[in-house]
Amino acid sequence: MWLRARHTGDPADREAARACMARLADWTGADTSTRGLIFWYGTVFADDGERIRNRGARACRDAFDPELGLVPWGSAFGGPRLMARADGVPGMVPLLATVDMEAARSHLRHHLDLCLGDRPSSWSWLHTAATGWTACADPPPGWSRGPAWLLLALAEGARLPDGDSFAALAGILAPPSFVPLADTAHPSGPLDTSAAAITALALLRLGRRDRAVALLEVLVEGHLTTDGRLLDGCYDLTAGTAVRHELIWGDFFLAYALAELTGRVPGTG
Structure with missing residues (x-):
């Protein structure tokens, strides 16, 4: 909606975009690494998105797991919490970088190591204390x-x-x-x-x-x-x-x- 508002310059479009962006606040406490997509791409074109983006960034930094070196996929959509998925990386990288540059780099590096490394090809990984990282069948290769x-x-x-x-x-x-x-x-x-x-x-x-x-x-x-x-x-x-x-x-x-x-x-x- 912010793209539309920028294109038209219509104050009504800006107000609609601002109202829609305000609803993103409900996702601040959601346990999911897709908050990167939500808070980065949901605010990046906004005239006044810094406050809500910063809240989202700090919440994601708090969810960063230093032992795993990434923000886990989370439990918001059901299933195991300690997962890493390719769709939990974009948006999270620049979002984390606004509050913790090393966490942003680590989140990206560890997902790249999992998805593009020497392990079996997979876009989704499950971590357990007993086995470490294990490739998941869904999404398919x-x-x-x-x-x-x-x-x-x-x-x-x-x-x-x-x-x-x-x-x-x-x-x-x-x-x-x-x-x-x-x-x-x-x-x-x-x-x-x-x-x-x-x-x-x-x-x-x-x-x-x-x-x-x-x-x-x-x-x-x-x-x-x-x-x-x-x-x-x-x-x-x-x-x-x-x-x-x-x-x-x-x-x-x-x-x-x-x-x-x-x-x-x-x-x-």
């Missing part, structure tokens, strides 16, 4: 948003002081310029445009403009409706939930990438 979320987190990490080492890893995750399958294990299955939108923004932030533009052209020309809805997103192929659908984060990251590409918003953390 071919999950479209796994590499997209981590690529965005790398783009965020590259903007930290001494972040060049993170930028250097981008080639491992950067895909060809097309919309990925929702799950590479199902070559005849649906696509996931939301993963492509996340990737496009990450590529822009990493300075790979040509690849980002090529991907954005595919999305806009082939999957965007005349009223601005990004179709053909896939939420959860395994569960059969919203497998060919408009997804709110797909709309958001496409709008963000287009706004940054056209200079309507400055580069952000």
Whole structure:
């Protein structure tokens, strides 16, 4: 909504965005590392988002586990608390960096070690005292948003002081310029445009403009409706939930990438 308010300049749009942002305060105490996405991307374009963003950042820093070196996935959505997932990294990196730079670096490094290291490939990990980190089957290894979320987190990490080492890893995750399958294990299955939108923004932030533009052209020309809805997103192929659908984060990251590409918003953390 803040992107719309910036675009229109309409005071009514700003008030609507401000009212919506105020509701994020309810998530301050939620035990989930997705608070990074909520508090960073929910406030980054706001005129006066510092207060609520700072509250979220401090709550996330308090949840940082120094023994694990990261903010755990948490229990807010049910299931075990001590997990690490690729979708718990983006947003959390710049959010933590506002209050604890080393915690931000550690959160990113440990997720990269798990998801891209020598262990079996997985985007989700469970930690127990008896066995340490164990790979989880869900999301599956071919999950479209796994590499997209981590690529965005790398783009965020590259903007930290001494972040060049993170930028250097981008080639491992950067895909060809097309919309990925929702799950590479199902070559005849649906696509996931939301993963492509996340990737496009990450590529822009990493300075790979040509690849980002090529991907954005595919999305806009082939999957965007005349009223601005990004179709053909896939939420959860395994569960059969919203497998060919408009997804709110797909709309958001496409709008963000287009706004940054056209200079309507400055580069952000």
